[in-house]
Amino acid sequence: MYKDIFMNVRVKSPLVHCITNYVTVNDCANVILGCGGSPIMADDISEVEEITSICNSLDINIGTLNVRTIKSMIAAGKRSNQLSHPVVLDPVGTGASILRTSTTFKLLEEIKFDVIRGNISEIKTISQGSGNTKGVDADVSDIVTEDNIDEVISFSKELSKKTGAIIVITGVIDIVSDSKESYIVRNGHTMMSKITGTGCMLTALIATYCGANKDNILKATALAVGVMGLSGELAHKKVIDNNGGTSSYRMFLIDEISKMEFKSLEGGLKIESR
Amino acid sequence: MYKDIFMNVRVKSPLVHCITNYVTVNDCANVILGCGGSPIMADDISEVEEITSICNSLDINIGTLNVRTIKSMIAAGKRSNQLSHPVVLDPVGTGASILRTSTTFKLLEEIKFDVIRGNISEIKTISQGSGNTKGVDADVSDIVTEDNIDEVISFSKELSKKTGAIIVITGVIDIVSDSKESYIVRNGHTMMSKITGTGCMLTALIATYCGANKDNILKATALAVGVMGLSGELAHKKVIDNNGGTSSYRMFLIDEISKMEFKSLEGGLKIESR
Amino acid sequence: MYKDIFMNVRVKSPLVHCITNYVTVNDCANVILGCGGSPIMADDISEVEEITSICNSLDINIGTLNVRTIKSMIAAGKRSNQLSHPVVLDPVGTGASILRTSTTFKLLEEIKFDVIRGNISEIKTISQGSGNTKGVDADVSDIVTEDNIDEVISFSKELSKKTGAIIVITGVIDIVSDSKESYIVRNGHTMMSKITGTGCMLTALIATYCGANKDNILKATALAVGVMGLSGELAHKKVIDNNGGTSSYRMFLIDEISKMEFKSLEGGLKIESR
Numbered sequence: 001m002y003k004d005i006f007m008n009v010r011v012k013s014p015l016v017h018c019i020t021n022y023v024t025v026n027d028c029a030n031v032i033l034g035c036g037g038s039p040i041m042a043d044d045i046s047e048v049e050e051i052t053s054i055c056n057s058l059d060i061n062i063g064t065l066n067v068r069t070i071k072s073m074i075a076a077g078k079r080s081n082q083l084s085h086p087v088v089l090d091p092v093g094t095g096a097s098i099l100r101t102s103t104t105f106k107l108l109e110e111i112k113f114d115v116i117r118g119n120i121s122e123i124k125t126i127s128q129g130s131g132n133t134k135g136v137d138a139d140v141s142d143i144v145t146e147d148n149i150d151e152v153i154s155f156s157k158e159l160s161k162k163t164g165a166i167i168v169i170t171g172v173i174d175i176v177s178d179s180k181e182s183y184i185v186r187n188g189h190t191m192m193s194k195i196t197g198t199g200c201m202l203t204a205l206i207a208t209y210c211g212a213n214k215d216n217i218l219k220a221t222a223l224a225v226g227v228m229g230l231s232g233e234l235a236h237k238k239v240i241d242n243n244g245g246t247s248s249y250r251m252f253l254i255d256e257i258s259k260m261e262f263k264s265l266e267g268g269l270k271i272e273s274r
Numbered sequence: 275m276y277k278d279i280f281m282n283v284r285v286k287s288p289l290v291h292c293i294t295n296y297v298t299v300n301d302c303a304n305v306i307l308g309c310g311g312s313p314i315m316a317d318d319i320s321e322v323e324e325i326t327s328i329c330n331s332l333d334i335n336i337g338t339l340n341v342r343t344i345k346s347m348i349a350a351g352k353r354s355n356q357l358s359h360p361v362v363l364d365p366v367g368t369g370a371s372i373l374r375t376s377t378t379f380k381l382l383e384e385i386k387f388d389v390i391r392g393n394i395s396e397i398k399t400i401s402q403g404s405g406n407t408k409g410v411d412a413d414v415s416d417i418v419t420e421d422n423i424d425e426v427i428s429f430s431k432e433l434s435k436k437t438g439a440i441i442v443i444t445g446v447i448d449i450v451s452d453s454k455e456s457y458i459v460r461n462g463h464t465m466m467s468k469i470t471g472t473g474c475m476l477t478a479l480i481a482t483y484c485g486a487n488k489d490n491i492l493k494a495t496a497l498a499v500g501v502m503g504l505s506g507e508l509a510h511k512k513v514i515d516n517n518g519g520t521s522s523y524r525m526f527l528i529d530e531i532s533k534m535e536f537k538s539l540e541g542g543l544k545i546e547s548r
Numbered sequence: 549m550y551k552d553i554f555m556n557v558r559v560k561s562p563l564v565h566c567i568t569n570y571v572t573v574n575d576c577a578n579v580i581l582g583c584g585g586s587p588i589m590a591d592d593i594s595e596v597e598e599i600t601s602i603c604n605s606l607d608i609n610i611g612t613l614n615v616r617t618i619k620s621m622i623a624a625g626k627r628s629n630q631l632s633h634p635v636v637l638d639p640v641g642t643g644a645s646i647l648r649t650s651t652t653f654k655l656l657e658e659i660k661f662d663v664i665r666g667n668i669s670e671i672k673t674i675s676q677g678s679g680n681t682k683g684v685d686a687d688v689s690d691i692v693t694e695d696n697i698d699e700v701i702s703f704s705k706e707l708s709k710k711t712g713a714i715i716v717i718t719g720v721i722d723i724v725s726d727s728k729e730s731y732i733v734r735n736g737h738t739m740m741s742k743i744t745g746t747g748c749m750l751t752a753l754i755a756t757y758c759g760a761n762k763d764n765i766l767k768a769t770a771l772a773v774g775v776m777g778l779s780g781e782l783a784h785k786k787v788i789d790n791n792g793g794t795s796s797y798r799m800f801l802i803d804e805i806s807k808m809e810f811k812s813l814e815g816g817l818k819i820e821s822r
């Protein structure tokens with residue numbers, strides 16, 4: 001099953017429409033290309049519906065939202081919904097400002113999202129209607145550990161039921177959950193938090209995987225999370241071998257996503273179904 | 275002749291004004307610096323005429339166009355025309371939305387471009403007034419091959435006559451053409467299509483080469499296309515040697531542009547005049 | 549003293565709010581993370597006051613200013629002043645257009661800056677009210693040398709007295725000065741001028757160092773300048789060893805910032821107090 005999902009991305013080369021932030025947009029585009037898709041960034045209200053129509057999925061990321069682009073997000077999301085394209089939300093920093101929190105709820109009200117990916121603080125903000133997000137990072141008191149994992153899974157299933165979206169909570173341990181089924185992904189490396197954009201890149205990867213696997217988005221999302229995490233592990237080995245720093249790590253991370261073959265992926269995945 | 279063109283870029287260090295997209299802007303700036311020029315990115319309507327006045331050439335790229343920046347493009351282009359600065363157009367994704375197509379024609383109406391660079395689908399859209407661009411990539415049915423190359427050259431010359439601009443069509447084979455003379459450039463590597471921005475970077479390179487070679491822009495454009503292609507070949511060797519992926523490739527590509535010496539360039543160029 | 553300043557950044561991990569240009573924003577974010585801080589980019593007027601409130605310092609960079617973001621800069625700066633957060637200004641290209649020059653003076657009027665960092669042409673523009681900035685680079689006639697260094701130091705002290713800000717002039721020789729005390733930093737490498745964003749990255753680094761060292765911002769600024777310069781030297785060695793070009797240099801530069809340990813920093817710093 002995972003093999004089909006993986007190969008679909010390379011064979012179908014889905015077009016992914018991104019309305020995303022200007023901080024990590026280049027990395028997102030290169031990740032989409034690296035895994036086998038094709039990115040289009042377009043955020044003007046007068047073209048987003050048309051652009052999203054020729055695409056296979058839509059990635060909405062509020063990292064550097066502004067009044068102009070929020071309108072474009074809603075228009076693109078609604079059109080994607082009409083066309084049954086998978087729509088993925090990355091609520092960057094929701095809980096850190098009223099604009100981010102209220103925009104997140106506005107988007108959830110207007111658009112039916114297939115997947116929502118955030119750190120635990122961002123996802124809790126969505127569940128509670130307010131948050132204690134420390135900027136764009138997760139609050140330490142919220143972190144998912146082996147001790148509270150069952151609790152977090154219940155919470156994810158509950159939120160999935162409420163929103164209709166697959167919930168992806170990323171951190172040291174990653175959770176992927178719909179209302180009934182959950183995956184725990186234990187791939188990844190702490191160095192991923194030392195560069196900007198690993199969250200955004202993963203959301204772009206999920207949008208690409210879902211765009212090529214419309215009929216199987218829960219497993220496609222779980223696999224994308226695994227691909228990202230395993231690439232993070234392999235990149236760390238490369239950094240050590242090359243005595244590199246964080247910028248080398250960023251390069252090796254995208255390199256590994258682009259070089260990934262199913263055989264090594266299968267051998268390295270640490271995905272547990274619950 | 276090519277040697278003079280090449281050295282002029284390094285000696286004159288032309289200032290290049292870019293109104294470009296936020297996806298690949300950093301790569302464009304680094305390519306301009308790498309080849310010997312100096313970039314300025316400025317897109318506010320209240321400063322673009324002044325900024326473009328102190329520059330040597332102008333690069334207009336519609337990759338993430340919006341209503342605000344379209345006005346700035348027109349103002350900067352008109353001012354550059356008055357000052358006889360070379361103006362280069364990259365009509366990213368024209369044909370993929372009405373906004374992109376109509377903006378392209380608006381720009382062509384208001385500004386006299388010296389060079390227009392795009393993939394075959396984008397250039398056909400300009401010729402036909404509408405297109406079947408698949409997002410920002412060329413449509414497969416349009417691809418330039420050894421079989422249809424004479425046809426494409428005639429088409430380019432025709433379009434050059436109509437627009438007054440040098441036409442650059444990039445793909446596996448690159449065509450550079452004014453209304454009378456054409457160059458076929460067979461440098462390059464397929465891996466260039468696996469990273470975002472190689473088209474944008476080439477357009478920035480062309481703007482830099484034209485800025486330093488105002489009296490010889492056809493040959494300057496052809497040489498810029500050759501420099502980009504050869505750098506793409508050399509970067510591929512580096513990627514293989516280093517067991518790298520697409521992000522390494524991006525780095526090596528800009529590295530090779532910055533390290534290029536005329537001797538190795540001369541040895542590696544595959545430019546044919548028609 | 550320098551050791552405390554250096555360790556404070558890693559231990560306190562200051563949150564740095566950046567309203568910066570879209571050309572080098574990714575590099576700035578990665579530099580902030582690399583040295584030990586945490587970046588937040590937010591520029592919408594309706595959230596900047598709230599975002600800056602949860603941060604430890606503010607970096608305002610006018611590299612791609614526009615009417616929308618200028619208002620956000622002022623709002624964020626005023627709020628930061630109320631909260632006594634260090635506020636750093638990077639007046640990119642001031643003197644190259646009326647918009648840049650007048651915005652710089654508007655910002656200086658509305659906001660109390662703790663640090664202003666620019667090249668000599670930009671800083672002279674601030675002092676004189678007009679400038680001869682060649683785009684975003686320093687004018688050759690302005691360059692700081694061993695011959696005019698005393699003159700530049702007097703000028704810096706004078707300007708610091710006038711603005712109330714620490715003045716940082718970067719070039720081959722870097723000057724850091726308040727109204728009474730100056731530091732000359734002789735670290736750095738000429739290759740730093742062959743990539744885009746080293747100035748912006750340094751300003752982001754200064755904002756991070758000041759955010760973690762509010763009670764000692766003159767020395768924190770001088771140390772940040774030294775860290776940047778030494779990283780530039782170490783990165784150059786790496787480029788030579790790897791036969792790299794400018795894009796490798798950019799990666800190694802951020803790598804070295806992220807890998808810096810106090811022991812090697814202490815051994816490599818060339819900071820002279822005057």
